[in-house]
Amino acid sequence: MSVSRRSLLLGGMAGFAGSSFMLRQAFAAEQAPRNIEKNPKFVSTPFTLGVASGDPEADGFVIWTRLAPTPLEEAGGMVLKPMWVNWEVSEDEHMSRIVARGQALAHPELAHSVHVEVAGLKAARPYWYRFRVADYQSALGRAQTLPAAGASVERVRFAVAGCQHYEEGHYTAWRAIAQEPVDFVYHYGDYIYEGADSGPGYRKINGQPFKVLRRHMGPECYSLDEYRRRYAQYKTDPDLQAAHAATSWFVSFDDHEVDNNWAGDTDQDGTPEEVFLFRRAVAMQAYYEHMPLRRRSLPNGSHMQIYRTARYGDLLNVFVLDTRQYRSDQVYGDKDGPQGKDVWAANRSMMGQTQEQWLFNGLAQSDTRWNLLAHQVMMLNLAHRKSASSPLLYSMDQWSGYLYSRKRLLEFVQAHCPGNVVNVTGDAHRHFAGDLLVNPDDKQPASVEFLATSITSGSDGVGDDDAFSQSVRHENPWLKATTDKRGYVLCDVGRDQWRGDLKIVDQVMQPNGVTSTYASFVTERGHPGLQKA
Numbered sequence: 001m002s003v004s005r006r007s008l009l010l011g012g013m014a015g016f017a018g019s020s021f022m023l024r025q026a027f028a029a030e031q032a033p034r035n036i037e038k039n040p041k042f043v044s045t046p047f048t049l050g051v052a053s054g055d056p057e058a059d060g061f062v063i064w065t066r067l068a069p070t071p072l073e074e075a076g077g078m079v080l081k082p083m084w085v086n087w088e089v090s091e092d093e094h095m096s097r098i099v100a101r102g103q104a105l106a107h108p109e110l111a112h113s114v115h116v117e118v119a120g121l122k123a124a125r126p127y128w129y130r131f132r133v134a135d136y137q138s139a140l141g142r143a144q145t146l147p148a149a150g151a152s153v154e155r156v157r158f159a160v161a162g163c164q165h166y167e168e169g170h171y172t173a174w175r176a177i178a179q180e181p182v183d184f185v186y187h188y189g190d191y192i193y194e195g196a197d198s199g200p201g202y203r204k205i206n207g208q209p210f211k212v213l214r215r216h217m218g219p220e221c222y223s224l225d226e227y228r229r230r231y232a233q234y235k236t237d238p239d240l241q242a243a244h245a246a247t248s249w250f251v252s253f254d255d256h257e258v259d260n261n262w263a264g265d266t267d268q269d270g271t272p273e274e275v276f277l278f279r280r281a282v283a284m285q286a287y288y289e290h291m292p293l294r295r296r297s298l299p300n301g302s303h304m305q306i307y308r309t310a311r312y313g314d315l316l317n318v319f320v321l322d323t324r325q326y327r328s329d330q331v332y333g334d335k336d337g338p339q340g341k342d343v344w345a346a347n348r349s350m351m352g353q354t355q356e357q358w359l360f361n362g363l364a365q366s367d368t369r370w371n372l373l374a375h376q377v378m379m380l381n382l383a384h385r386k387s388a389s390s391p392l393l394y395s396m397d398q399w400s401g402y403l404y405s406r407k408r409l410l411e412f413v414q415a416h417c418p419g420n421v422v423n424v425t426g427d428a429h430r431h432f433a434g435d436l437l438v439n440p441d442d443k444q445p446a447s448v449e450f451l452a453t454s455i456t457s458g459s460d461g462v463g464d465d466d467a468f469s470q471s472v473r474h475e476n477p478w479l480k481a482t483t484d485k486r487g488y489v490l491c492d493v494g495r496d497q498w499r500g501d502l503k504i505v506d507q508v509m510q511p512n513g514v515t516s517t518y519a520s521f522v523t524e525r526g527h528p529g530l531q532k533a
Helices: 003-010 014-020 172-178 224-235 238-246 273-290 353-365 403-416 467-475
Strands: 051-057 060-066 083-090 098-106 113-118 126-133 141-144 155-161 184-187 202-205 208-211 249-251 308-312 316-320 370-374 421-425 431-436 447-451 479-483 486-494 497-505 515-524 527-532
Touching: 051 126, 051 141, 051 238, 051 308, 060 083, 060 126, 060 141, 083 113, 098 113, 141 238, 155 172, 172 238, 172 486, 172 497, 172 515, 224 238, 224 273, 316 353, 353 403, 421 486, 431 497, 431 515, 431 527, 447 486, 447 515, 447 527, 467 479, 479 497, 479 515
Parallel strands: 051 249, 155 184, 184 249, 316 370, 370 421, 421 447
Antiparallel strands: 051 060, 060 113, 083 098, 083 126, 126 141, 155 486, 202 208, 308 316, 431 447, 431 479, 486 497, 497 515, 515 527
16 A cells, blocks of 8 residues: 555544554555556446445444445446545534545455445444545445443343345335434344346235235346345335444344355255355355445355354343354255254254354353344244144244254353343244243243344235234243234343334335334343233
């Protein structure tokens, strides 16, 4: 990096934070490429996909954008050369108190996405940021740093959401989340759906006729270009952009970012592992390109480091888990069925040995009031029947298909951090809230779970009195609530009480749906178990 460019990155900062002020950013140490586009020109604004911030720490966060003046066309309408993008961070929303600024390279190899790791900021406060290139300026984004590790924190609020099938509804819930006064958002996965355009006609969702609201562009995603276009299509939605611009996110992927119900090196179609890994590699590259992630999550081939931690002072430790990359393949053809001996097999894992040990070490050493396990699929061991005379059925894709791993985790929680672990999950396209028991006849739960319904997947839904809801309520006394409506979970964490609100939207097939609270539950620190708020 030239002296002048290094001066631009670091100069003028001493007045804000003294000689200890430092900036870190992805790719900061690389030289300007010889083929750099020095005078970029665009047919329209290149900031069509908005801005985002993520992975906050006590002194900073990632800020993200991607240059794409025509986002659904080849290469997003960009010339295939790297170019500099200017960025600024301010203490106020009018951008009058700039505390950090610099330039970052947008590489064509990464779809001209930019991931700037800003550091040296004050803890526990909001900041505002924007990008510039040529004569264009991005929308304004808001990010928030975490409290210092040892700080006493009275309260943290966050939203849990995911499963946002583009064809199945408006992103009304994201607009509502953008207006919530939350400290962060956890996106549990299924940011995109990889399937082909459904066409103009009708299809069925849970047996109900459904007319596609807005169609996917192109076939099922297999190539890097197809995944990039799918992310671009989703990210053009203004409600999703508003939620990204409103606060910092922690993100994780589930299955549809690659392929439905993939597990480790295995897909659902019987593709040879060595072939499927090519698809997984390009899918993970596209995921990284479009998420506000740090460089430590940059994919290495088909592997991506996505499990990680964050800390909110002395109040909350956050453990973001990965229940896709390291899991064993689903048993019994990945169909709902009785729990045979294979679901108890000790050689089958949901998280893999390395991640499990990382989590156990983190929980054992945690000294915060609460611990959050943020992951992808349901931990409640829910049974249902298709009819009164049929056998009990369980999902083989959820923790109910990995009972050995489930029991190990809940027994560890019960032994080492009783009464202060809460799980937030998703993927099931319904709200669920319930107590987590190690054994079905236990009188005392080990933990509790809030499963956030989908943003759109499942369309408007059928409410809370369908046959499935009736069955799971009857068969599972530890289940406190469920409903088939769209929405999100809002968590409000105090020092001694954790509250979860199940937020629902009355309709997503029409715009401007009304958001309300379906049910609210609390759990008291030291006394695991959900009670009506």
